[in-house]
Amino acid sequence: MNFKTQICKKSKSTDKIFLINKESELKALLQNDKLEKKVKGLLAESNHVAHFFNEDGLTLVVKLSSDLETNRLNANACFKTLSQFKIQSIAISSLGKEDANYSFIEGLMLSTYTFNKYKSGSKENILSIEIEENVISEASLKALEIIVESNSIAKDLVNEPQSYLNATQFAKDIVTLGKDAGFKTTVFDKKKIVAMKMGGILAVNKGSVQEPAFVIMEHKHAKAKNKKTIVLVGKGVVYDTGGLSLKPTPNSMDMMKCDMGGAAVVVGVMSGLAKLDLPINIVGLVSLTDNRPGLDAVAPGDVITMYSGDTVEVLNTDAEGRLVMADALHYAKKYDPEFVFDFATLTGASAAAIGPEGTVCMSNDTMKTDVKQKLFASGHKTQERLAEFPMWKEYGDLIKSDIADYKNLGGPYGGSITAGKFLEVFTDYPWMHFDIAGPAFLKAPTGYRQAGGTGVGVRLMLDFLSNY
C-alpha cells in the first residue's frame, strides 16, 4: 500500500488538510481576514479545493459536498498538489460529517495507487495520513483500508502482463492471497479439468502452450446471515489474442492482458470479505486460460461439448469469454446458490455502448428485485455504476445454431445481450451478469483512477455484501 494512516488527538504533520462544510466556517478556522478572503476566492475559482503556504507549511482547504464522488475527486486534486510539492505526510481535520470525510479519505487513498514492479530504480513513496479524532471512526477507517487494499489487489492482477501472469501463475497467486486473507482455495489443473469434461475451458485453451486452471475460493462464517451460498464467478482469460479469429493489431489486442479483469474482481472481493470477516458464506470461481491461435486451436465452425453437456458451434474464437464462463456457471449449480454474480470483460459491445462510465449488467427472471435495487444503490454510492440491459427472449433466438444446441455468436445487434443470453443458458439460479469490458481498464487516468486496471467491481461488491 502506498499510504499509512493513524488516528491521533494532535497531529504532528505541519502540512494540513482542512475539510469544511461552508465558506462561513473559514473565519473561525483561519482567524485572519485577509487570508479568509484569499481562500474564499481560491475555493470559488478552483472547484472547492484551495491551497496556500504559511510559515508552517502547506494548507489545503476543501469544501465538502453531499455528493460522495465530488469528495473523492477533490481528494484526488489534493493528492496532485501534495505530489507536486513532494509532501509525504499530511494531517486531516474536518468540520464535516463522517460519510463525507470517509469519501474524501477514500479518494485520497485510491489516488496513491501505483504499479511500479517493472520500473527500474523505482522508490517506495508512502503517504502518511494523520487523521484527527472525530473525523472518522477507528472501525470505518480499518474497513476502508481493507476495501482500498482489495481494489489494489485487483488492479495489480490486471496490470500484470501475461509474461508473468499465465493461468498457472494466477492460480498460485490466488493461493498465496488466500493464505494471507484467510479464504480457502482449491485449484483444478488441466488433468482435473479434462476429467471433469469442462469443454468450454478446454476449447479456448486448445491453441495455447500454457495449461488452464480452475480455482475455487471459499469464505465460510460461523455466524453467516445467508442460508444458501452466494457464488461469484469471474472470467480469467489472461490474454485474449482472439484465437484463430485473430484480433487486429495494434489497437484491439494491446490491452488484452486485462481480459482476466472479472477474475481479478472475484479475487479482490474474496480477499476483502475474508479480511473484513463478513458474516456470509460465499464461493468464488474463476476459469483461467489464455486464448491463442496455436497449431491445435479451436477453429471457427468447430462444435464442442460444454461441461453442462450442451453442444456449441464455435463460429468466432474471439467470443471465448462466454465459453469459459459457461463451464464455471454450470459448476456453480452444485452449491444450490442463493444467487450468482458473474464478472467478465465479455464484449466490446458493452464498452461501445456506455464506455468506461459504468458496468453493463443483465439478470434472469429469478433474480430478486430488492437485491437488484441494493446493487444499484451500491453502484451509485461507490460510483461503480450499473446500467441494466434487457434480456428479452427474442435475443435468445440469435444464439441458436443450425447444427448444434447453441452458437457462440449472436446477430448484427445487441452484442452484449446475446453474450448475456448465452451465459443465461448455463444458470438455473437467480443470476446477475456484470460486463465490465468498458470500465475494467483505462488507457488514460481519470480522477483517482489510474491508467491500467481499475479493479471496478470490488468496491461495488464489498459495499453490497457489507450491507447484505
Ligand code: BES
Ligand atoms: N475480451 C473481449 C471483449 C473486450 C473488448 C474486453 C474490449 C475488453 C475490451 C472478448 O473476448 C471479445 O473479443 N469479444 C468479441 C465478441 C464477438 C466476437 C462476438 C467482441 O466484443 O468483439
Ligand code: ZN
Ligand atoms: Zn475475445
Ligand code: ZN
Ligand atoms: Zn475475451
